[in-house]
Every structure is written in structure tokens, then in C-alpha cells.
Amino acid sequence: METKRTDKTTLFKGIKTLVFALLSLFIGPILMTLALGDKENSLYIPLLIVACLICAAAVFLIFKGIRTIMDSMFKKN
Template identity: 40%
Template sequence: MKHTNKEVLSKGIKYLAGALPLALIGPSILYNAFNNQDHPLYIAVLILGIIATFASIFLMFKGIMTIIKALFD
């Protein structure tokens, strides 16, 4: 099934919209984790922050590549 450029473009924008909250939340979680290193849940919060940050980077990359594919394909 062939997708139109408009559908592919909207999919890329959705990826970027999903990345935006993660781009704000991930570093905030990491900042809080590093400020509370003596807390018993330090490792769990640190892992959550790292996952959120990398998910944001992945979604940004996928969204930008999808938008480029929609514009130049």
C-alpha cells in the first residue's frame, strides 16, 4: 500500500510531537536523579531518565527522517 506524501508528513510530525514532551521530561528526571544520589530509588530514577532521553532522541531522528522522506521522495 503506497502512502501519500501528506500521510507520511503527518506521521513525521506525530513522531516529533511525541518527542517534545520526552525532550523536556527526560533531562528533568536526570537532573533530579543526580541531585538525589543518596535516595534509595536513585538507580531506578536514573534509568528512567536515560530511557526517556534516548527515546526522545530516537523519536526526533525518526520524525526528521520521515519528514525528509515525505518532502524529497
């Protein structure tokens, strides 16, 4: 009888994705604060757009990382 084991390569892939999500969770709001702090700057709109995209990417990476970790633990090969 075969026992179910965690696929370690997939687990590390999910952890790596969550590390990138954690970095994005810090970088996105910092850029948004910088953009909203100086509205007269010529880079206001592009910096705000980039900050919003980074925040959205952080949310996506969190879900992707958690799903990858769950697949490594519970998916049959």
C-alpha cells in the same frame, strides 16, 4: 507529466513523532535532575536509568521524525 507532491499522511506522522520527541526532550532531563539531586533516595538508580533511556529515545525520535518528514517530501511512490 506527474508532479511531485508531499504525502500529507506521512508528513503528519513525522510531525507527531517530533511532538513525542519534544516531550521526551523535556521529561528526560527533568527526571535526571530529580535523580541526581537526591542520591540517598532508594529510587536513585532506577530513576537515573529511566531518565537516560528517555533521553536516548528523544534523540532516536528526532532522527526518525525528520527522516519521515523527508520521505514524505522527496520519496517517489
